[in-house]
Amino acid sequence: MKGMYIDYTGIRVTDLERAHRFFTGALGLKEVRRGTMHHGGIWVLLGDPRSRQHLELNWYPPGSEFATRFVAGEGLDHIGVRVRDLPNVARRLRRYGGRLQTQFREGRRVVVAYYRGPDDIWIELIQQ
Numbered sequence: 218m219k220g221m222y223i224d225y226t227g228i229r230v231t232d233l234e235r236a237h238r239f240f241t242g243a244l245g246l247k248e249v250r251r252g253t254m255h256h257g258g259i260w261v262l263l264g265d266p267r268s269r270q271h272l273e274l275n276w277y278p279p280g281s282e283f284a285t286r287f288v289a290g291e292g293l294d295h296i297g298v299r300v301r302d303l304p305n306v307a308r309r310l311r312r313y314g315g316r317l318q319t320q321f322r323e324g325r326r327v328v329v330a331y332y333r334g335p336d337d338i339w340i341e342l343i344q345q
Contacts, residue, residue, distance in 0.1 A: 225262065225271035228293060228338060229283075233259055233276040235314075236335040243306075243313035243334070244298060246272060256281045272296070295331065295339035303328050303344040315340065 230236040240246045246263035249271065253259055258277040264270070277284040300306045307317070310332045318339065320330040330342045 225273050226296075227260070227273035227275050229336075230274050230276055231336055233261065233274060236274050237261060237263075239313045239315070239335050240272060240274070243310045243315060244340070256283070258283060293338060295341045297341045297343060300342050300344050303330060303342050306342055307332070310334070310340065310342075 237248070240263055241248065244265075246265055249262040249264040251259065251261040254277075256278070258275060258281055260276075261274045263272045263274065265272075275283075298306075307315075307330060311317075313334075315332040315334050318331040318333050320328070322328055326345055328344045332340045332342065334340050
């Protein structure tokens with residue numbers, strides 16, 4: 218639609234520093250800015266310098282109307298990341314606590330691996 222575009226994706230995290238360390242260290246995202254919400258929650262906007270995509274980490278304090286019961290992966294299927302060197306990126310994910318869920322080939326030229334990151338958020342690595 219003209220005059221409209223998706224700006225970022227926000228995810229709820231239970232440990233903001235752990236999630237920040239994972240997404241900046243393992244995936245190379247950079248902190249763009251951060252702020253405090255009216256109820257005391259904290260948001261951190263991370264950016265991918267190459268694709269210009271943004272991921273917002275949202276932490277809500279106990280007692281906030283947004284601090285609902287956390288169910289890992291609830292409503293978020295996965296975050297897709299294109300890579301040139303899947304084995305190298307996979308090592309980085311593991312170094313930051315990522316856990317391999319599954320890996321497979323799609324045809325002869327595409328390798329796909331799913332890893333679980335903080336709060337069991339799935340990260341899909343795609344190498345073509």
